Amino acid sequence: MSDTHTARIHAKEEELVPRVLVRAVMALLLIILSMVTIATLTNRPLESQPAQGPILTERAIYLSGEASGAARVLDADGALLADFPADKGGFVAGIERVIIRERQKTGGAANAPILLRLRAGNRLSIYDPETNWSAELMGFGADNLRTFARLLDQP
Numbered sequence: 001m002s003d004t005h006t007a008r009i010h011a012k013e014e015e016l017v018p019r020v021l022v023r024a025v026m027a028l029l030l031i032i033l034s035m036v037t038i039a040t041l042t043n044r045p046l047e048s049q050p051a052q053g054p055i056l057t058e059r060a061i062y063l064s065g066e067a068s069g070a071a072r073v074l075d076a077d078g079a080l081l082a083d084f085p086a087d088k089g090g091f092v093a094g095i096e097r098v099i100i101r102e103r104q105k106t107g108g109a110a111n112a113p114i115l116l117r118l119r120a121g122n123r124l125s126i127y128d129p130e131t132n133w134s135a136e137l138m139g140f141g142a143d144n145l146r147t148f149a150r151l152l153d154q155p
Contacts, residue, residue: 052119053119053120053121053123054119054120055117055118055119056118056119056120057117057118057152058115058116058117058118059075059076059115059116059151059152060075060076060113060114060115060116061073061074061075061076061081061113061114061115061116061151062074062075062076062078062111062113062114063092063093063095063096063099063114064096065089065092065093065094065095065096065097066086066093067093068086069084069085069086069087069088069089069090069093070084070085070086070089070093071083071084071089071090071092071093071096072084073092073151076113081151082150082151091140091144091147092147092148095126095135098133098135099114099128099131099133102128102131102133103128103130103131105131106130106131108128108130108131109130112128112129112130114126114127114128114129115127115128115129116148116151116152118149118152123136123138124136124137124138124145124148124149124152125137126148
């Protein structure tokens with residue numbers, strides 16, 4: 001004797017999400033997807049960029065990182081600015097890996113310096129002239145920001 005009736009899981013009517021809400025969410029997702037698709041296909045420029053104030057200080061540096069997290073920072077003349085052990089240099093090594101990856105994608109010179117920039121409003125950023133890649137360091141936490149700020153202050 002076989003039971004062809006499949007068991008259904010029923011929720012109470014008041015626990016179900018209203019059908020109109022599900023449709024509204026789906027419509028919103030489709031609208032967002034179409035807007036992103038149109039912007040991508042038409043090469044629309046990015047509009048939500050941080051304000052670019054005047055550069056107060058700029059320093060050319062070279063980063064060298066290892067998979068262990070150890071990292072070294074050299075100035076434009078090749079003098080050692082910082083030598084981070086594996087437990088302290090993870091962020092610097094991570095930035096170096098991102099720059100190397102960006103340069104490989106665009107064919108930029110692997111041994112070119114990057115620029116550490118201090119802008120008005122204490123906005124510290126890293127800029128790679130080889131790829132036009134940049135990162136505002138304030139978004140990575142106070143400790144990581146301080147690490148690069150110290151490099152800018154060194155003679």
